[in-house]
Amino acid sequence: MKNYIACFLGILGTAFSARAQYTPPSVTNFNQNWQFVKDLDTSQAAQRLSTATSIKISWQNVALPHTPQLEPIQKVKEQWQGTCYYRKTFTVPTANKGRRMVIQFDAAMHEADVYLNGKHLFKHLGGYLPFVVDVSDAVKFNQPNYLLVKLNNQDNADIPPGKPIKDLDFNYYGGLYRNAWLITRNKLYISDAVQENREAGGGILIHDDNVSKESASLGVKVEVRNQYATAQQASIVLILKDVAGQTVATASTGQQTIGQGHMGTFSQSLKVQAPKLWSVTKPYLYRLTVQVLQGGKVTDVQTVKTGIRSIKFVPGGFYLNNEKVTISGTNRHQEYPYIGYALSDNAQYRDAWKIKNAGFNFVRCSHYPPSPAFLDACDELGILVMDAIPGWQFFGGPAFQVNSLQNIQDMIHRDRNHPSIVLWESSLNETGMSKEYMDKAHKLTHQELPFADTYSSGWIDYAYDVVNPARQHAKAPDYWKKYDHPKPLLIAEYGDWEYYAQNAGFNQKAYEGLQKEERNSRQLRTDGQQRLLQQALNFQEAHNDDLYGPAVGDANWLMFDYKRGYAPDIESSGIMDIYRLPKFSFYFYQSQYGPVPDANGMGKPMLFIANYWNDSKQKTVKIYSNCQQVELLVNGHSVGKQKPDQDAMANNLIHPPFTFNLNSYEAGELKAVGYINGKVAITESRKTPGKPYKIVVEADRSGKDWKANTNDALFFYAYVTDKQGTPIPNANNLIEFTVSNGAQLVGNSSVTAEAGIATALIKAGSKPTTVKIMAAAQGLKPATLNYAIK
Incomplete structure (x- = not known):
């Protein structure tokens, strides 16, 4: 939706001012002025709830995106599941x-029944993809219309992912958790692919064809439906216009x-000279406007953002615009604390x-299709995407399989024009x-996208174009290094389970002295410096090892x-915590990019000192940097300038870490200086913290x-610091947040600091x-931050 909504903002006044008819x-946008109720006696007929009939129900006024229940960070019981209702009254002018008038829901979890003015109009199964309800013949004009959506997110083995939440590796939260839209068009219109x-x-x-730096062809297929009599x-x-509007x-x-009720198919090609190609460092986006003409x-009209690029997967390599690119990626669950899946478009972008x-230059959407706003952001930022259907360790019966195959079609119909998507899981x-x-599933992917550069993927090496297993799906110590099948291989998960299960490959002996909870990659920010360093080392070792083999x-x-359904604790192998605060491993990955900034300013020279410098036993200083050399100073005295590490855990890395082994600990200030081509590129300091003195508040704009x-909803971080503003990494003070001017704290107002930082999620x-x-x-000096809502 967001890809073409811009066609209604600005171009209409100039393009069509001369066409009075x-x-x-x-x-x-249909997100405002909803009412909500859950756990209602379901004997109350939904038809009655969707009329003006007076029923004594305590409706809650809400706006979308919305989740039925704020869930605690630590699971104290199973997440809420049940039946809930959303109601909205709206008026349509004569x-x-x-x-043609439709209501589009970008997602609803996960069994939806839609009623209008007491009449059942539509039923949809599935919680991650959109559906469209045609209300053209059901609305009343110049009088209130009563819309009701009945949702049920209870376990259902026929609806992917199908597995009961109590056994699932992630949670699926209820509600109308993405955008809704009221769309009105003439009856000769560009059809909706999902519908x-x-x-x-x-x-x-x-579809892009014959792409080169000199020219490219854009093949455009448009299907127009005629609903006139x-x-x-x-x-x-x-x-086709460039970013300057030319x-x-x-x-x-x-x-x-086009006959009554029929569809017309139009195919045409655009020739683009000297195209600006979409890439991970320069994600250039054009705007394609499609006009339907009737009698001249x-x-x-619709406008779609599009990027011109070519992709190719072959055994041992991925090519973007005929240049080999090593995929360096991550997996992402879309969950936020408290609000579950109900993220705003801006929050999706921030992720x-x-x-x-x-x-990272790649993200796998695990394990379901993401928000359209997230894909728009990937297009804009230059992030390659593996789009995925809902599923995890569950294969249901015939109805489940039919619904799962439908998920493939709906996902491709919704997402096929995103230049960022290179793989369909x-x-x-x-x-x-x-x-x-x-x-x-493989055949369906190619039927929907009948092009040579369409690539299906799956974790089993059978039907799919690209095999995407986890590292632990092969045995240590070789894992996938000896994979010799004539098929591209992408390692879609690594760094967690193989360490959690203690079979971490050829470097396992290096971890023999660690306790079980210390050696795995599931580490919270509160677990301390040594365990955060271990997590980062695990990721480093596995990523370095992956680069030995044939993987792309x-x-x-x-x-x-x-949060997971099957376990009470947080799944903590993220390189950022659930509040989006970085762990040490975040900076290891950041150091693998750059040091030349891309078109979005990412990849600048960076340097991070992975040491709190508050422990006399810690005499080793690990530094992550994309610089060529790093000099370390302790209280102003240089202890040397070094090149990156050279060992079995770093020999394949673009930018290995820098390890400084000191003779003694000396409280005070560590200062690191990064050099590129012999010149200072960046400096970073770390000071031994003093006593807790004050709070400093920062906003997560991202x-x-x-x-x-x-x-x-925006994260605000309250740092417990000493008098000079140095964070206290072991502070666990109880912080009380208050807000003004209509903003709303989500969750508790009293938050315990974790590793020196308390996080508040606040809705504008x-x-x-x-x-x-x-x-x-x-006992601390309070903090006040004045922050603008735009």
Whole structure:
């Protein structure tokens, strides 16, 4: 939706001002002014709830995205599952009579029944992909319409992922947790690909051909539906513009007669000279506007952001624009603390921003399709994507398999025009699938995208184009280094389970002196410096080892800590915690990117001292940097300038760490200086913290301002510091947060600091303003931050 919504913002006034008879399409955000209730007596008929009939129910006023229940960080009981209802009243002007009107839900978890004015209109199964409800013949004009969505997110073996939450490796939260839209169009319109569910059809399908630095062809297929009572003639105009708004290519088709209720298919190609190619370092995006002409006048229009690029997977390599690129990636669960899946579009972008800022060029969407806003961010930031259907260690019966195959179609129909997507994981993760299912899933992927550069992927080396197992799916010590099948290999998970299960390959002896809880990669920020260093070392060892073999790249497990259904504790192998605060391993990965900044400013020279410098027993200083040399100074005295480490855990890395072994500990200041080509590129300091004295509050902007009227939740971090502002890494003070001006604290207002930082999640209000965030604790100087909601 977001990819083409821009066509309604700005271009209409200039493109169609001379066409008085043209009624532009309307795409209205439908997120505001909902009412919500859960755990209602289900004997109360949903038909009655979706009418003006007076029923004594305590509805809660809410806005989307919304989750039915705020869930605690540590699981004290099973997450909420049950039936809930969303109700909305809206009025449609008489001017829209005779037009097509639909309501689109970007996702609803996971069994949805939609009613309008007491009539059941639609049922949808599945919690991660959109569905469209046509209300053209059901709305009343110039009077209230009563919309009701009944949701059930209880375990259902027919709806992927299918496995009961209590046995699942992640949670799926309830609610209308993504955007909703009211869309009004003329009855000769560009169809919706998900709604039409046509093979390689519906909507707009873009494919790049013959891509080079000199030229490229954009093949564009458009399907137009006619819902008028008579046949209509239509043609298509294509306009491609660059980021400056300049037209770089145009094309048009001849007229077609489209019968009543039928679909017309138009195919045309745009020739682009000297295209600016989309890449991970320069993710250039064009805007393709598609106009439908009826009798020479525009009747519908959509704009899609698109990037021009070529991709190719071969055994031993991935090529982007004919240049070999080593995939360095991560996995991401979309969960936030408290609100579960109910992230704003800006929050989705911030997650993608953190992934790129960590140095990754690839993300696997584990283990379900993400928000369209997240994919938009990957397009914009230059992050390659493996899109994935819902599934984890569960293979259900015939109904489950039908729904799973439908997930493949819906995912591709929704996401096929994103330049960032290079792999389609049409496979159920770590699931014993039948050969019949895998054959169908692979074939379906290619039927929907009948192009030479379409690549299905799956964890089993059978039907799929690219095999994407986890590192631990092969045996230590070789793992996948001796894989010799004629198929591209991508290691889609590494760094967690093989250490958790204590079979960590050829370097296992290096960990013999560690206790079980110390040697694995599941480490919280509160587990201390030594264990955070161990987590980072585990990731380093595994990533370095992956680079020995034929893999085209790898993706670590994982980016952010998350909650699981089957275990009470946080799954803590993320390189950032659930609040999106970095662990030491974050900086290891960040050091593997750069030091030349990309088009988004990522990959600058960096340096991180992985040491709190508060322990007299710690005489080793690990430094992660993408510089060529690093000099370390202790209280102003240089202890030497070094090149990167050279050992069995670093010999394949682009930028190995720097390890300084000191003769003694001397409290005070560590200062590291990074050099590139003999010149100072960056400096970093770490001071021994004094006594806790005050609080310092910072906001987590991560590339996007705090936005009003969007349910945008932003993290605010309260640091416990000494008098000079040095963070106290072992502080666990109870911090009390208060906010003003319509902003809303999510969860508890009293938060215990973890490793010196207490986190508040705060939702913006409905209007732009400046919010005062205050953090106080007994015995500490309080802090106030004035922060703008845009």
